[in-house]
Amino acid sequence: MPIDHDAIFKELITNFFKEFMELFFPEAHALIDYSELTFLAQEIITDITAGEKHYVDILASVKIKREEGYVLIHVEPQAYKEADFARRMFIYFSRLYEKHKKKVLPIAVFSYDSKVEKLDRHEVTFPFLKVLEFNFYKVQLKKLPWRKYIRSNNPVAAALLSKMDYSPKERLKLKLEFLRMITRMQLDPAKLGLITAIFDTYLGLSPEEEKEVEEMLHRELSAEEVKKVMELRTSWHTKGWQEGWQKGLEAGLEEGRKEILLKQLKKRLGFLPPEVEERIKSLSLKELDELAEKIFEVTSESDLRKFLGMEH
Incomplete structure (x- = not known):
């Protein structure tokens, strides 16, 4: 079975977001207020010219110390080489900035096995004018000792x-x-x-x-x-390391998604009764994904109970 790199990095970063920023971007970490950290539901960005849909999996909402309002931090894991990746990062930034009307801090995590230096900017220039210089944070794992x-x-x-x-x-x-x-x-x-x-x-x-x-x-x-x-x-509680690792990953996937969904639903609905929380905690990975896809259709506790099969 091929490795689902996007799922792995999504679970790691959403479960350890503060530690991720502290490790790789200490300057930004020092100014982030994590007390109201939330993760937004998966964003779909359509590239009309290419006829493709792209998914933004990791989009965090945080506050910056001494600044008003919230900002977004977009983390894009990249597991394969892509010639025009910096341009794609700019397109993601543009769409997110346009939709949410908030500052966006873009971050790329290159996880493939290459030490060739990757660009962390996208430019649009003429001989007579630099129209755009878009910069983003990057982590190139294979260059780290x-x-x-x-x-x-x-x-x-x-x-x-x-x-x-x-x-x-x-x-x-x-x-x-x-x-x-x-x-x-x-x-x-x-x-x-x-x-x-x-x-x-x-x-x-x-x-x-x-x-x-x-x-x-x-x-x-x-x-x-x-x-x-x-x-x-x-x-x-494992019989061996290999089994333990697999169970650990599955447990982490489930726990991470449950935690994120509960935060999103509480923010959306204001309050969740204990029995509803317990029902969500009992969902399988497949059911959690289905709920995440329909989260914007959930506008009331009644809608949520209906999805969870809790209405009589």
Whole structure:
């Protein structure tokens, strides 16, 4: 089964948005007020000239300290090379700015395996006039040296360690340092399972390599660190690492989407009764996606109850 890069990055960033900004964009992070952070429903942008529809999955609404009103932060994960990507980022920016009439901070996350420097701007110029210079933040993961991040306590750094720059012979050491990192993090099992699942999905060790890591674990980690790793395994209630990672990813996907949907519905309707919240928390991933697609049709508690099958 092919990796759904967009879904992985969406779940990681929506679950750890503050940590994502702190890790990669500390200057912006210092001025963001996260107290009223919300994620907007998926945006569809139609390119009439190309006859295509594009989806903007990650669109956050936040406040900037000492500024009035809200601003939007658009994060675009890019898992493949695209010659005209900067132009597409500008089109997304333009449509979002036009629709919401708010400042938009655009961010691109390049996750494919290339160290070729990617542009972070789109220009429209003439020999006699520069009409436009559009700039955006970027993260090019393959240009980041993994060893620079192993002392970090940031869960986003841990999850993306296996997408950074390392040599094939460093794969086992990379896994070992990842395990050391997660022993320092105070995260609930679902979120810890999510970052572990993402790390493992991209590293892709074989069962034989996992056994080698197991031997290294007892040789190179302290007794306290080994004990903590064992406790974390138990907390995920798994029979083995591979099963645990998959369950962790699935749990993270579900929990992340439930949290976002609940925030959106509370903002839209003002209040949700406890029994409605519990019903939403019981939805499957497929049902959560269906509700997300219909969220703009939900204008009252009655509409929501009808969708959830709670009306008699």
